[in-house]
Amino acid sequence: MKLCKFLPALLAIFFFASLSVAAEDTAKEVNTIDELVAMYDDSGCAECHQEIYDEWKKSWHAKAIVSSLKGMRNFVAVGLAQEWSKPVTKAQILKCVDCHAPAVNFASEELAKEIAGMIVTAFEKEGTKAGDEAKAELAKLNVGCLSCHNIKATSVSRGLRGDPVKDAVYGPHGNDSEGHSTIQSKTLTRSVFCMQCHGIYYAPDGEMIQCNTLSGSYANAYLNLGGSQTCQDCHMKKGHFFPGGHDLETVKEGLGLKVEVTSYQHLPGQIPGVKNEAAWVPSAVVDVFVKNKAGHRIPDG
Ligand code: HEC
Numbered sequence: 001m002k003l004c005k006f007l008p009a010l011l012a013i014f015f016f017a018s019l020s021v022a023a024e025d026t027a028k029e030v031n032t033i034d035e036l037v038a039m040y041d042d043s044g045c046a047e048c049h050q051e052i053y054d055e056w057k058k059s060w061h062a063k064a065i066v067s068s069l070k071g072m073r074n075f076v077a078v079g080l081a082q083e084w085s086k087p088v089t090k091a092q093i094l095k096c097v098d099c100h101a102p103a104v105n106f107a108s109e110e111l112a113k114e115i116a117g118m119i120v121t122a123f124e125k126e127g128t129k130a131g132d133e134a135k136a137e138l139a140k141l142n143v144g145c146l147s148c149h150n151i152k153a154t155s156v157s158r159g160l161r162g163d164p165v166k167d168a169v170y171g172p173h174g175n176d177s178e179g180h181s182t183i184q185s186k187t188l189t190r191s192v193f194c195m196q197c198h199g200i201y202y203a204p205d206g207e208m209i210q211c212n213t214l215s216g217s218y219a220n221a222y223l224n225l226g227g228s229q230t231c232q233d234c235h236m237k238k239g240h241f242f243p244g245g246h247d248l249e250t251v252k253e254g255l256g257l258k259v260e261v262t263s264y265q266h267l268p269g270q271i272p273g274v275k276n277e278a279a280w281v282p283s284a285v286v287d288v289f290v291k292n293k294a295g296h297r298i299p300d301g
Pocket residue numbers: 060061063064065067068098099100102143147148152193194195196197198231232235236242243244245246247
């Protein structure tokens with residue numbers, strides 16, 4: 001019981017210790033996509049984890065930038081440039097890529113801007129040499145092995161655990177191997193780990209970004225009604241393939257349901273029928289009265 005007295009002091013020490021580590025680690029920022037990829041290189045993981053690598057490669061996590069190009073181009077070229085007249089900065093582009101390609105946190109300001117430019121080029125010049133080149137570069141960025149097993153592994157408990165240890169692999173069991181030293185992270189097995197990306201992003205400037213409202217409905221409409229499975233229980237049955245709305249079998253598992261969708265602002269784009277007006281598009285309100293067996297709202301998550 002005596003420990004309680006010292007706990008605040010101990011926590012404070014941990015906290016400040018982790019802050020100073022953070023300052024050192026995040027100081028390193030790189031200027032090219034290839035350096036960024038090398039920093040969190042996961043091509044080597046395949047050597048010993050071939051099956052997991054192949055599953056991941058087929059997952060949406062492996063193409064999290066190139067499959068979302070249209071929305072990202074609209075954010076940069078319509079939202080920032082036209083609607084809000086804001087300069088493209090690293091802080092702005094992180095409002096998308098902190099989740100879609102976490103390694104970009106370690107890009108220099110210049111590289112982050114360059115990536116924003118590539119997103120616009122890849123979408124607007126699709127099919128041309130310039131467009132295809134930009135897309136090929138962007139395809140190197142994604143939610144990779146080390147996005148989950150390092151960069152995002154400690155962020156839901158950063159106050160206590162600090163920034164991740166560079167070059168370590170965070171895993172559910174904590175067994176070292178000949179390939180890497182491993183740090184145990186139970187967080188990886190919990191829903192909060194997924195919810196940091198499948199939820200709301202609070203930007204340093206106070207803006208709230210929400211791609212989907214899944215975590216909210218998981219907490220409010222599933223856990224609250226007695227549901228007890230984690231995201232991992234349902235979505236990692238097939239390992240790292242992470243099936244979801246693009247997988248027919250998983251969709252069937254989740255059907256028939258009752259969904260109540262409150263309206264919210266979707267990504268910037270064109271409002272149908274309004275000539276040349278770009279705006280945050282309000283999403284449709286949908287009511288579906290079938291039975292929902294998924295752990296959250298569907299089909300939009
Ligand atoms: C670093 C951020 C991040 C983390 C952590 C993360 N995801 Fe994702 N996830 C994404 C992004 C971004 C996409 C969308 C990729 C795309 O469509 O371009 C995605 C896509 C998915 C999909 C596919 C959805 C579909 O439409 O088929 C599933 C399922 C999924 N994630 C489940 C999970 C689960 C379960 C966890 C926790 C174990 C998790 N994710 C952790 C960022 C993340």
